[in-house]
Amino acid sequence: MKYGIAFFPSKELQDLANSYRMRYDPHYALIPPHITLKNPFEAENEELKTITDKLHDISKNHSSIPLNIVKVSSFYPVNNVIYLKIELNSELLNLHSALNSGFFHDNSDYQFVPHITIGQSLSDDEHSDVLGQLRMSKVQHKETIDRFHLLYQLENGSWTVYETFQLGKDC
Amino acid sequence: MKYGIAFFPSKELQDLANSYRMRYDPHYALIPPHITLKNPFEAENEELKTITDKLHDISKNHSSIPLNIVKVSSFYPVNNVIYLKIELNSELLNLHSALNSGFFHDNSDYQFVPHITIGQSLSDDEHSDVLGQLRMSKVQHKETIDRFHLLYQLENGSWTVYETFQLGKDC
Numbered sequence: 001m002k003y004g005i006a007f008f009p010s011k012e013l014q015d016l017a018n019s020y021r022m023r024y025d026p027h028y029a030l031i032p033p034h035i036t037l038k039n040p041f042e043a044e045n046e047e048l049k050t051i052t053d054k055l056h057d058i059s060k061n062h063s064s065i066p067l068n069i070v071k072v073s074s075f076y077p078v079n080n081v082i083y084l085k086i087e088l089n090s091e092l093l094n095l096h097s098a099l100n101s102g103f104f105h106d107n108s109d110y111q112f113v114p115h116i117t118i119g120q121s122l123s124d125d126e127h128s129d130v131l132g133q134l135r136m137s138k139v140q141h142k143e144t145i146d147r148f149h150l151l152y153q154l155e156n157g158s159w160t161v162y163e164t165f166q167l168g169k170d171c
Numbered sequence: 172m173k174y175g176i177a178f179f180p181s182k183e184l185q186d187l188a189n190s191y192r193m194r195y196d197p198h199y200a201l202i203p204p205h206i207t208l209k210n211p212f213e214a215e216n217e218e219l220k221t222i223t224d225k226l227h228d229i230s231k232n233h234s235s236i237p238l239n240i241v242k243v244s245s246f247y248p249v250n251n252v253i254y255l256k257i258e259l260n261s262e263l264l265n266l267h268s269a270l271n272s273g274f275f276h277d278n279s280d281y282q283f284v285p286h287i288t289i290g291q292s293l294s295d296d297e298h299s300d301v302l303g304q305l306r307m308s309k310v311q312h313k314e315t316i317d318r319f320h321l322l323y324q325l326e327n328g329s330w331t332v333y334e335t336f337q338l339g340k341d342c
């Protein structure tokens with residue numbers, strides 16, 4: 001089964017992201033707006049208990065994370081993903097490191113750039129147009145994240161939450 | 172904010188339900204296949220801590236639930252919802268009662284009929300055709316449910332998981 005680890009920002013921020021995603025992101029219906037903490041990875045059912053135990057250890061040993069959206073940006077020319085850029089801070093970096101080292105070995109090809117995708121799979125022309133428009137909108141937002149989720153993917157590509165992990169708590 | 176309480180069955184059962192939902196359920200993209208335990212209700216942000224505390228109490232005091240799908244059925248003539256019918260058992264009934272009494276007062280107009288919706292908003296003719304076909308398919312499935320989720324609704328109608336509650340566990 002394919003698993004992923006992510007957190008969902010507040011309803012307010014998800015609603016904002018969806019106002020863009022509904023137009024520019026074909027993954028709009030597959031998962032709510034999210035910040036990926038660990039790229040999708042394969043695991044067997046028998047490994048699930050070990051995985052959730054390790055995630056509880058990690059969540060217990062990390063505290064809430066300040067989330068600061070600073071602007072709209074893009075991964076162009078690597079790809080045409082347009083995203084809300086999240087300021088990297090030590091709390092977020094530490095949590096990401098814990099989820100991508102040791103037992104949870106690193107399965108990413110790129111450096112960690114925390115973001116909420118709001119557009120993807122656009123043609124070069126669309127990408128350039130949309131990015132130009134969105135860069136003019138002042139997107140600034142602050143909140144605090146206190147939990148993350150382990151999700152698994154269904155055959156239709158959508159994601160279901162398996163379990164929540166609260167930062168700084170035993171469960 | 173609008174909240175709901177539901178559980179998601181196994182990936183296998185979700186995939187089966189989605190194979191019907193993609194054709195017959197316009198809510199297909201808004202939430203994964205699920206069993207509703209408490210109808211949507213409004214709550215303020217300030218009430219959230221009390222709600223999750225109460226839900227932890229309830230989950231701790233209930234144990235895993237046998238889930239037995241027995242057939243395809245319909246709520247016709249009340250409405251045109253087609254669903255996978257779940258056998259009612261005492262564990263499921265007790266959990267539903269706890270989530271619809273006391274602090275969580277009953278906000279349902281109907282008796283509890285546990286089900287996974289696989290079709291809705293069909294015309295009378297479509298409903299009759301689809302139900303006739305699906306009734307011939309032998310849908311029988313057993314599994315065990317060990318958790319439920321508190322979800323909230325976004326402005327686009329989709330649902331995001333806020334927290335998981337494991338049956339028989341402190342968290």
